Amino acid sequence: MISIIKHRNFNKVALILVVALTLQSCFVAKDYERPDLKTETEALYRTENLPKDSLSMADVSWKTLFTDSYLQQYIEEGLQNNMDVRIAIQQMVAAEAYAKQGKAGYLPSLSIGPNYTHQEYSKNSQFGSIFSGGLDTYDITANLSWExxxxxxxxxxxxxxxxxxxxxxxGHQAVKTQLxxxxxxxxxxxxxxxxxxxxxxQTIATRESGVETIKALKEAGQVTQVAVDQNIAQYNSAKALQVDIETAIFKTENTLSILLxxxxxxxxxxxxxxxxIEETIKLGVxxxxxxxRPDVMAAEYGLIQSFELTNVASSSxxxxxxxxASGGLQSLELADLFSSNSLFANIVGGLTQPLLNKRKLKTQKxxxxxxxEQALLQFKKTLLIAGNEVSNALFSYESEARKFEFRTNEVEALRTAEAHSEELLKNGYANYLDLLTARQSVLSAELNVIESTLQQLVNVVNLYEALGGGWK
Structure with missing residues (x-):
């Protein structure tokens, strides 16, 4: 008789499992499809020569792009030790733990443990008249639950x-690219x-020599003390500029230390x-x-997450x-706990339909x-910002390349003017103010050429970053 009951219970459980597995095909959850971004990508780059080739300089390794051995060493060191990169790695570790938990959602929950229960009954109750002095219960119970x-x-x-x-x-890749x-x-x-x-x-050395020259001209009666004083002032101005540059170097080295x-x-x-940097500028479509672009990819993953959470809210x-199911051993006497007569088991299967829950499910949906929708808009915004950064970096690179030629020509012309002014002043055919002006202009122009050279390098780096290069 007992075996027949057990067989019937097994059949019921098997029927419930078959129904459950059959119903699993009735998904209401939708599959994610990337939104139509044709409007956003048609004219994303503001340039007269829209690229038609899918090749992009972003696919080039930073080790190939940057050939300076010192720079390569510092980038390698920064990728290993930078605090932002290490923080991003820990964020990945935490997210990976949640992902593993999500994969385990299909598995049942199982717990097991011993319990001891002591109950004191009222003498006027149904059980109190039978169990005087209370009741002790010992059990070892395993509980299983599966949805x-x-x-x-x-x-x-x-x-x-x-x-x-x-x-x-x-996000980690974006940090690497930015770093x-x-x-x-x-x-x-x-x-x-x-x-x-x-x-x-070099300018300081020239101006120091110029002070001696102008003093000699004063002794010869060709210039006044005013000319001497202004040459000395110009010399000291260059010395002060040297201090400013040395201060900037000190601070920039400290900035590089933080990055590394x-x-x-x-x-x-x-x-x-x-x-x-001889790599050909290729934008790609x-x-x-x-x-x-890691930030664009991160924005789309954010959209996918929101999409799937909407599925979760809908299925609720x-x-x-x-x-x-639960089962185990249960006995009124501890000595009899491990007896075969102490075995017990039960299984329950049921459908639960939410009805009234203070509007929680509707609010969640x-x-x-x-x-x-916010994630979708953020995705599109990130893509537009990426296109804007590419356009700005490309235009700046092309503009700086044109400007460099003009800066170089300016320096050559001013150096010639300085030499002529100095020669004319020595021979009494020019005013000392012409020489002072020429010298000051030459220094500014030479510094501008260096700045222009720097900006060309910076614009290539910025374009490389804007296209999403560096993390691969």
Whole structure:
């Protein structure tokens, strides 16, 4: 008789499992599809020569783009030790833990443990008249619970946690891209300051010699003391500029130290005139930003997460099928706990349909839909910003290349003017003010040429970052 009952119970449980597994095909959860971004990507780059080739300089490794051995060493060090990169890695670790938890959503919950219960009954109650002095119960119980994923809620939650993890991965990649760009720009800025310092020192030496020359001309009666004083003032102005540049170098080295995650120090480096970035400027089609820009990828993963959470909120309106079971050993006497007669078991399967819950489910659905729309708008905004950054970096690069030629011609013309003014002054055919003006203009022009050289390098780095290069 007992075996017949057990067989019937097994058949019922098997029937419930079959129904649960059959209903799992009835998903209400939708599959994510990337939104139509044709409008956003058609004219994303503001340039007269829209790229038709999918190849992008973002696919080039930073080790290939930057050939300076010192810079390569510092980038490698920064990727290992930078605090922002290390923080992003820990964010990835946390997101990965949630993703693993999401994958485990299909598994049942199982707990087991011993229990002791003592009950004191009222003497006037039904059991109090039987069990005088209270009742002790000992048991070792295992509890199992499993929910069938009928409507795709568990699957959608799993996908949401996976998207959150991939978003953290893309965030880590974005930090790497920004770090490489920051290290390169800071390094190039140091080289430019070194070059400006060298020009300033040469100017100081020239002006110191000029002071002696103008003093000799005064002794000869060709100029007045005013000319001597103004030459001395110009000399001291250059000395003050040297102090400013040395201060800027000191601060820039400290900035590089932070990027590398190290204590402030002096950094070995090459010179500005040997820096060459010979990689061909290739933008790739605008749609390539969807696979190259980490922040754009992170924004899309954020959209996917919101989409799947909307699926979860939608499936919460439908009934849930849950199977629960418990079993173990139970006895009134501790000595009899491990007897075969102490075995017990029960299983319960049922559908639960939410009806009245103070509008919680409807609110969750409305919030999820609104957050999904926010994520979509954020995705499109991030893509537009990426296109804007590419356009600005490209235009700046082309403009600076044109301007460099004019700056170089300006320096050559001013150097010639300075030499002529000095020669004419020595022979009494020019005013000392012409020489002072020429000298000051030459220094400014030479510093501008260095700045223009720096900006060309910086614009290539900025374009590389804007296209999503560096993290691969």
């Amino acid at each position: 069938a994923d009928i409507w795709g809620k568990i699957r959608s939650n799993k996908r949401a946690t996976q998207a959150a993890y991939l978003q953290s991965v893309a 490489i760009s920051s290290i390169a720009n800071t390094y190039f800025n140091l080289l430019a300051l070194d070059a400006q310092l060298e020009v300033t020192k 995650g190290s204590v402030p120090q002096n950094f070995k480096r090459s010179s500005l005139d040997v820096q060459k 605008p749609a390539s930003l969807l696979r190259n 309106f439908y009934p849930s099928l849950t199977l629960t 409305e919030v999820a839909v609104a957050q999904q």
